[in-house]
Amino acid sequence: MVLPQDGSQRLVIDVLGGAEPRVHDPNAPLLYADDLAAVRGDGIFETLMLRQGEVRNVHRHLTRFRNSAAMLNLPEPDLERWQAATDLAARTFGGGEAALRWVYSRGRESTGLPTGWLTVAPVGDEIISARTTGVKVMTAxxxxxxxLSQRSPWALIxxxxxxxxxxMAALRAAKERGLDDVIFxxxxxxxxxxxxxxxxxxxGxxxxxxxxxxxxxxxxxxxSLFALAEQRGWSTQQKAMTVPDLLSADGVWLVSSVRIQARVTQLDGRDxxxxxxxAEVEQMATEAVTG
Amino acid sequence: MVLPQDGSQRLVIDVLGGAEPRVHDPNAPLLYADDLAAVRGDGIFETLMLRQGEVRNVHRHLTRFRNSAAMLNLPEPDLERWQAATDLAARTFGGGEAALRWVYSRGRESTGLPTGWLTVAPVGDEIISARTTGVKVMTAxxxxxxxLSQRSPWALIxxxxxxxxxxMAALRAAKERGLDDVIFxxxxxxxxxxxxxxxxxxxGxxxxxxxxxxxxxxxxxxxSLFALAEQRGWSTQQKAMTVPDLLSADGVWLVSSVRIQARVTQLDGRDxxxxxxxAEVEQMATEAVTG
Structure with a gap:
């Protein structure tokens, strides 16, 4: 899939700028020059999978969105409004797979009013192919x-x-080395x-x-994956692990909302x-994220 | 000074959006919803002092701007263009003290073209008063x-x-404690x-x-301050220091382009x-940054 460079296959919704969420022309500017999202990275986001007109896992994203806002001392987001904006996006965008992003910013320096918007963009080829070919990864x-998160809440971990x-710099460092992704x-x-x-x-x-x-x-x-895996008889656990643990495991995956899953086929040069x-893990991940 | 909430005392210049830098209505949106500055914090900035129609220390800022761009693998900024935009801002804004900010973003996700803009805003009362009253500081x-910077270039230190x-979160944490600023x-x-x-x-x-x-x-x-201080017979040195070094020193200041200098009057509760x-240090700082 090749995206037109004019953004015409994209969708933008202004979530907080009016009485209710409304579609905004993606080829018209939306944000002011003093928006703290743009000049300080001061805000939060979520990326959701939009597939065949339905948004997946929305409650988990809403919960994390609210928690992120609290950690940044942003005004509590109106989750019903974000849900309404998401529904509008799903109805407007139609079929196919797309990445739907919520962005909630501390707002303009000159007004102090938060800004919020939503974008939808088709899923790119590179992302879709990683689901089957996997990814070569470096640790960083x-x-x-x-x-740190206990000692320094301002680190916003x-x-x-x-x-x-x-x-983004870590991902560029990986690409420069001919790799696809990073594990921190x-x-x-x-x-x-x-x-x-x-x-x-x-x-095991x-x-x-x-x-x-x-x-x-x-x-x-x-x-989502762990909830489904437990239903299917897998045991699941949070566990401290090192690189040798990954190298000696049966398999390692990176999971996320839009790419869903990508198996790590090479880690720091080791196949x-x-x-x-x-097949079973990847099927479960797909069902968990898109089902 | 109370800023009008509509941004009318502000100035915006679109640096990279046209054939040459041009003034942009501060009350009209400038940035697209998919600008990587706004959705990933993926770009760089500089804040300069604009005073009586003149911009201070511009060469040091241009040098750091170029170096920051290189560390982020952004296209090398056209420094003459940023200088021209800055000259335009200085001519347009007129007298008084203002913070002039350059912002250079990786640009829109949908086009891959960098964006660049400049904002000017009057210096607020809180900043001006800190020059004489100093600041209460917590370490964090x-x-x-x-x-880390040697081992992990992607940390972008x-x-x-x-x-x-x-x-910004660290500054908020200080304000919540009734303090003004932070030393990391x-x-x-x-x-x-x-x-x-x-x-x-x-x-000493x-x-x-x-x-x-x-x-x-x-x-x-x-x-700038160290260059001037050396001319005035002070010795200056980069030196590793701890909190006890600060507590036993003659004085501690935070210096920056717009606030110029603010003496630390209290550190972690110690006066x-x-x-x-x-008086001599603060006078030198003022001359170095604004002279």
Whole structure:
């Protein structure tokens, strides 16, 4: 799929700018030059999967959105309004797979009023193909100790903020090396998360993911997958893991709302062969995130 | 000074959107909903002092702007164009003191073209009064080890990125405690910098500031002040310091382009009395940043 460069296949909804959410021309500017989202990365977001006119996992995203807002001392978001905007987006965009993003900003410096908007964009080829070909991954030090979130609430660990420049830089560093993605490690060498995904490990018939209190974002897709896997008889657990744990596991995946799942086929140059359980794990992830 | 809430005392210049920089109505939206500045904090900025129609320290800001862009793999900024936009802003805004901000974004997701703009806003009362009353400060762990910038270039330490949510959160945490500002410490307890300022210490007739390779932003105002202080017979030095070093010094200041200097009158609850050298240091800072 090639996107037209004029943004015509995109959809924008102004969520907080009027009496109610309304469709905004994607080819008309929406934000003022002094919006704190744009000049300070001061706000939060969520990315949801929109598929065949339905938005998936919306309650988990609403919960995390509200929690992120609280961590940033933003006014509590009106979740019904965000839900209404999301429904409007789903009706307007129609079929196909798309990434639907909520953005909630502290607003204009000159007015102090929060801004909020929603964008929808078709899912790109690279993302769709990663579901079947998997991803080559490098580990990267994030530079935090595990206990930072307890000691320094201003580090905003666990909030999905708009300040993603370092996450984007880590992804660029991977691409420069001919790789696809990154798994962050803590100072202690613990596995954390990807820049835009959660880490899932299958080993001995169980699924594992790093503990949220290690200073990571609680994953909506990870939570969905674990709920479904337990129904199917898998045991699931949050567990502190290191790189050797990943290398000796049956399989490692990165899960997220839009890419759904991408198996890690290579980690720091070591090949990770496709395990017998791969088809089942990937099917469960797909059902959990899109079903 | 009370700003009108409609932004009418503000100035916006669209730097990269047309054939040349042009004034943009501050009450008209400028940015598209998918600008990576607004949805990922993916870009850089500089804040300069505009005073009586003149912009100060512009070469130091241009140099840091170019370096920040390189660290983020942004296309090299056309510094002549940013200079021309700045000249246009200075001519258009007229007299008084104002904060002039350059913002350079990776641009719209849907086009991949960078965006760049400039805003000017009058300096607020709170900032002006801090020059004479000083600031009460708390220290805050930033959560990085000193060597993070060497090991993890994707942490973007030393680049002035738009991803400032954690800096803003630290300032909010200070205000909640009835304080004015923050000094970040490394994991090792070394003094680093403020969220939007450099730390300057006077002790025994010398001026000190933390070393840039400790993972801080090189300060344009700090560099200006040190250059002038050396002409006036002060010795100046980059030096690793801890909180006890600050408490036992003659004086501690936070310096930045728009607030210029604010003496730290209280650090973590300990009063720091005004030293004999204060008038001279503050006068030098003012001349260095505005002269």
């Amino acid at each position: 030090e994030r530079g935090f100790r595990l206990d 666990g909030a999905k903020t708009l300040s993603y420049a370092a996450n 490690l803590s100072d202690e060498g613990n596995v954390l998360e990807g820049p835009t995904s959660s880490v899932i490990v299958a080993a 018939g169980a699924l594992y993911t790093p503990p949220v209190d290690a200073g990571i974002l609680p994953g909506t897709s990870q939570a 990770l062969p496709r395990p017998d359980c791969a | 762990e930033r959560g990085f080890r000193l060597d 030393g680049a002035k990125t738009l991803s400032y949510a954690a800096n 410490l490394s994991d090792e307890g070394n003094v680093l910098e403020g969220p939007t300022s450099s730390v300057i210490v006077a002790a 007739g010398a001026l000190y500031t933390p070393p840039v390779d400790a993972g801080i932003l090189p300060g344009t105002s700090q560099a 720091l009395p005004r030293p004999d050298c204060a």
